[in-house]
Amino acid sequence: MNPNLYEAQSTLSHGASMLISNYVFPNDLHVHWSMMIVLYPYITGLVDGAFIIAALYYLFDVKSLKPVARFSLLFAFAFLCCATLPLLLHLGRPERNFNMLLTPSPSSAMAGFGYIYAISMGVLSFIVLFVYRPDLVERGKKSKGVMKLIYRALTFDSDDLSKKALELDTKIIRFLVGLGIPVAAVLHGYVGFIFGGVKANPTWSTPLMPVIFLFSACVSGISAIVLAYIVIRKLGSLSIDAACIKTCIKTLTGFFILAFSFEMLEVFSHSYLKTGYHHMVEGLLNGPLASSFWLWQVKICSVIPLILLGFMAFVKMRDSIYLPISTIVSAILLLQVFIMRWNVVIGGQLMSKSARGYTVFHPEWFDKEGILAVIIIMTIPFIILYVLGKIFPFWGDAIKGSISSKPVRKTGGN
Amino acid sequence: MKIEDFSFDMDRREFVKKVLNGAIAGSLILVFPMDTVGVDSQMGISQSDLNLRLPEEIPGIKNNQYDIHRQKFAFVVDITRCIGCGSCCVADKREYNVPDGNYRTWVERYVKDFDDQIYVDCPNGGLDGYQKPRDDIQTGVRDTFFVPKLCNMCKEPPCVQVCPVGATFMTPDGFVLMDSQRCVGCAYCIQACPYSVRFLSPVTKTAEKCTWCYHRVRKGLLPACVEVCPTGARKFGSLNDENSEVYKILKGPGVLTVLKQSMGTLPALYYIGQRLEVV
Numbered sequence: 001m002n003p004n005l006y007e008a009q010s011t012l013s014h015g016a017s018m019l020i021s022n023y024v025f026p027n028d029l030h031v032h033w034s035m036m037i038v039l040y041p042y043i044t045g046l047v048d049g050a051f052i053i054a055a056l057y058y059l060f061d062v063k064s065l066k067p068v069a070r071f072s073l074l075f076a077f078a079f080l081c082c083a084t085l086p087l088l089l090h091l092g093r094p095e096r097n098f099n100m101l102l103t104p105s106p107s108s109a110m111a112g113f114g115y116i117y118a119i120s121m122g123v124l125s126f127i128v129l130f131v132y133r134p135d136l137v138e139r140g141k142k143s144k145g146v147m148k149l150i151y152r153a154l155t156f157d158s159d160d161l162s163k164k165a166l167e168l169d170t171k172i173i174r175f176l177v178g179l180g181i182p183v184a185a186v187l188h189g190y191v192g193f194i195f196g197g198v199k200a201n202p203t204w205s206t207p208l209m210p211v212i213f214l215f216s217a218c219v220s221g222i223s224a225i226v227l228a229y230i231v232i233r234k235l236g237s238l239s240i241d242a243a244c245i246k247t248c249i250k251t252l253t254g255f256f257i258l259a260f261s262f263e264m265l266e267v268f269s270h271s272y273l274k275t276g277y278h279h280m281v282e283g284l285l286n287g288p289l290a291s292s293f294w295l296w297q298v299k300i301c302s303v304i305p306l307i308l309l310g311f312m313a314f315v316k317m318r319d320s321i322y323l324p325i326s327t328i329v330s331a332i333l334l335l336q337v338f339i340m341r342w343n344v345v346i347g348g349q350l351m352s353k354s355a356r357g358y359t360v361f362h363p364e365w366f367d368k369e370g371i372l373a374v375i376i377i378m379t380i381p382f383i384i385l386y387v388l389g390k391i392f393p394f395w396g397d398a399i400k401g402s403i404s405s406k407p408v409r410k411t412g413g414n
Numbered sequence: 415m416k417i418e419d420f421s422f423d424m425d426r427r428e429f430v431k432k433v434l435n436g437a438i439a440g441s442l443i444l445v446f447p448m449d450t451v452g453v454d455s456q457m458g459i460s461q462s463d464l465n466l467r468l469p470e471e472i473p474g475i476k477n478n479q480y481d482i483h484r485q486k487f488a489f490v491v492d493i494t495r496c497i498g499c500g501s502c503c504v505a506d507k508r509e510y511n512v513p514d515g516n517y518r519t520w521v522e523r524y525v526k527d528f529d530d531q532i533y534v535d536c537p538n539g540g541l542d543g544y545q546k547p548r549d550d551i552q553t554g555v556r557d558t559f560f561v562p563k564l565c566n567m568c569k570e571p572p573c574v575q576v577c578p579v580g581a582t583f584m585t586p587d588g589f590v591l592m593d594s595q596r597c598v599g600c601a602y603c604i605q606a607c608p609y610s611v612r613f614l615s616p617v618t619k620t621a622e623k624c625t626w627c628y629h630r631v632r633k634g635l636l637p638a639c640v641e642v643c644p645t646g647a648r649k650f651g652s653l654n655d656e657n658s659e660v661y662k663i664l665k666g667p668g669v670l671t672v673l674k675q676s677m678g679t680l681p682a683l684y685y686i687g688q689r690l691e692v693v
Contacts, residue, residue, distance in 0.1 A: 023534035025563075025610035026517045032601040032614060092599015092619030099579040099598055110578035110602050199677060200572060200608035276676065353610045355693045356534055 022357035031349045031361045036086035036369045038345045039377060041191045041213060042220065042338055043083045048188045049221010049255075050076040051124070051180060053248065058131075059177040067241040068229050068248065071394040073128050075225060078384040080121055085377050087113075089368050109197050112190060120187045123180045129154055130173045132392045134161055139391070188217045195344060202277040203284065203348040208266050215259035220337035222252045223330035230327050238395070242319040245326050253309045256333060260302050263340065280355050288358045289347045297343055301336030305329045468633055471641070473655055475634035485587040486653040487682070488660045489626060489637075490670075491562050494687035495647035498523055498560035500543035502639035502648060507541060509627065509638040516613040518624040519564040519639055523548075524691055526557040532691045561692050562648060564639070565590065565611045565624035566673060566681035573603035573612060573623075582621065588682055589628050594620045608677045626650065 050072040056062040057069035088094045101118075104111035129136070137159045140151030158165070192213030195204040226248045233240050270281045285293050308329050312322060350358045364370040470476045475485075498521055506512065506519045521540030525533040525548055533551055544560065571590045573582050581597035584590050597620035604612045604621060612623045627637035631650075635641070640650045651658030664670065664684065671688045672681040685692070 020531050021533040021535060023522075023536070026515075026520050026536055026539045027604075027610045027613045029515075030613075032604050090600070092601070092614055092621075093597065096579075096596070096598045099596065103579055103596070105577055105580035107575045108578040108602070110576065110600065113578070194602075197576070198572075198605050200606055349605075353608055353693075354534070 024352035024357040028352040036090035039086040045217030048217040078381040218255040223333040227330040490649040492686040496560040498544035505638040505642040566683040568679035572606040576606040
């Protein structure tokens with residue numbers, strides 16, 4: 001047995017006698033929800049966070065976010081396209097996946113997935129098409145044959161770029177984004193509820209779960225946008241808008257404080273309330289998850305970014321220092337959210353419902369839910385993003401002849 | 415004393431003739447069925463004929479119209495009677511051809527030492543029976559007991575609630591069953607079951623669970639595990655039958671408990687003599 005587990009046991013009077021045999025129910029030895037179910041909330045989280053950035057610009061008029069607004073939408077769209085892949089790989093009978101839409105069981109939270117996903121996809125697709133309508137009209141005019149037809153369909157067969165038409169577009173975009181916020185919140189909050197609604201698992205069964213998932217989603221999505229913006233602009237030798245990054249980091253700081261607070265609140269509640277299976281949860285966090293939770297999720301990937309974010313908030317610094325720190329913080333927070341998902345999904349299943357022992361999980365490389373599959377799935381959205389970038393320009397300053405294009409400042413903001 | 419002479423006058427040729435006739439007549443039984451009543455030309459033996467041959471283990475079901483809305487059953491496990499022989503586990507595995515490493519039912523062994531430490535194990539789900547005592551316990555063993563586990567047939571089943579496609583469902587007579595033709599294999603029911611009696615079959619890639627042998631019950635037969643239990647530790651019966659053992663136990667004054675009562679699942683599986691240590 002793990003020596004840390006022995007330590008954990010020695011501090012528990014009743015718990016010690018419960019854990020002594022490390023007995024796992026025979027059917028609990030296998031971890032049924034593995035890396036694909038870690039990946040699924042991670043991907044939807046990225047979608048949600050990226051959408052928040054777009055919403056801040058299109059609905060709440062946070063002008064400084066303009067440079068990343070369009071990119072955020074495309075980023076969210078690319079990842080949303082792949083959100084179902086891990087689920088399909090996970091299902092024992094993926095060929096029956098449409099049963100969830102055709103014969104849903106109204107009592108099941110999971111049965112709502114197909115509808116929630118379809119609505120999210122629909123709303124996001126329309127937002128992208130309306131935001132890019134002027135560009136698509138321009139492209140449609142230059143194209144011929146089938147491509148012209150495709151552009152006509154994508155622009156809703158309207159090549160009207162008059163001021164009045166564009167104002168209507170803006171109104172539609174605002175409406176759709178306003179609709180998109182609750183839809184995005186439901187899409188990801190629902191994933192949290194899938195876990196929070198499992199009363200058989202004491203680490204999952206908390207009303208805080210959807211809240212934690214939602215805030216951590218915002219953290220991962222905003223971090224991804226910051227990191228992707230800086231990396232892609234650097235690779236393309238384009239200027240980086242520091243004011244935009246600063247707004248992103250400020251938003252990120254707020255969401256991360258909320259996410260981390262709720263994550264810690266859940267642990268604190270367990271240890272303070274000492275309800276039901278608290279000794280098992282305590283043993284889990286101090287035993288099998290001691291390294292991935294306390295060391296990686298909390299100390300390395302939460303405390304360090306918190307210190308850095310605090311430093312960035314309170315200390316005035318040059319852009320040449322601010323931007324690299326932003327990149328590092330974003331990368332660490334992306335990892336934090338992934339580890340958090342891992343600890344919730346896989347960590348929660350390590351604890352047997354016998355309340356007497358823990359099982360182990362060994363990720364495999366070539367399994368259909370293995371590490372290679374994870375890498376492939378996480379690569380696909382970037383390929384989609386690359387292809388999308390050919391039709392829908394990411395940045396306003398790269399568009400020529402577009403009415404919405406305004407060159408961004410060559411050097412960073414303040 | 416009179417000694418009777420048993421020698422019979424039959425020559426060898428006559429004897430061989432009779433043996434051959436007997437062999438031919440006997441082999442005809444294999445070729446032609448004994449009677450023609452209830453014989454289905456396609457299947458060999460008809461369902462009605464099969465029913466005639468089945469014993470009546472649960473009174474009131476055989477040869478009666480099965481009213482699914484009126485039937486009510488209960489399963490009682492008497493921990494004080496279980497000897498950990500593993501017969502029930504073997505019967506279950508054979509009844510359903512359960513894939514290795516997965517268990518519809520299992521038997522746990524609890525060992526309590528003089529320091530009040532509880533050691534629980536369940537090697538191979540108890541399939542091999544507990545033939546040897548544990549040798550890894552340093553202090554003296556104060557008590558040992560066995561706990562059979564199976565589906566609790568909850569009246570508020572979380573597995574049914576969470577199944578996104580309605581593949582797992584509750585019958586009007588109180589059985590929680592699986593439709594493997596409908597199951598998508600998402601394993602949400604496995605996560606939701608507080609008793610871990612479900613597993614994802616590596617063969618069908620769908621969720622599987624103990625059914626209390628519903629197919630047998632509908633014919634008036636006891637579940638396979640109950641049938642083979644040599645000590646009567648597993649009891650099953652109709653609650654409509656006032657003479658059934660489970661009716662008497664449930665309506666009687668004895669102490670009965672269920673597993674994980676705090677989960678609010680309202681199990682129809684009851685335990686007699688369940689210790690505090692059993693989860």
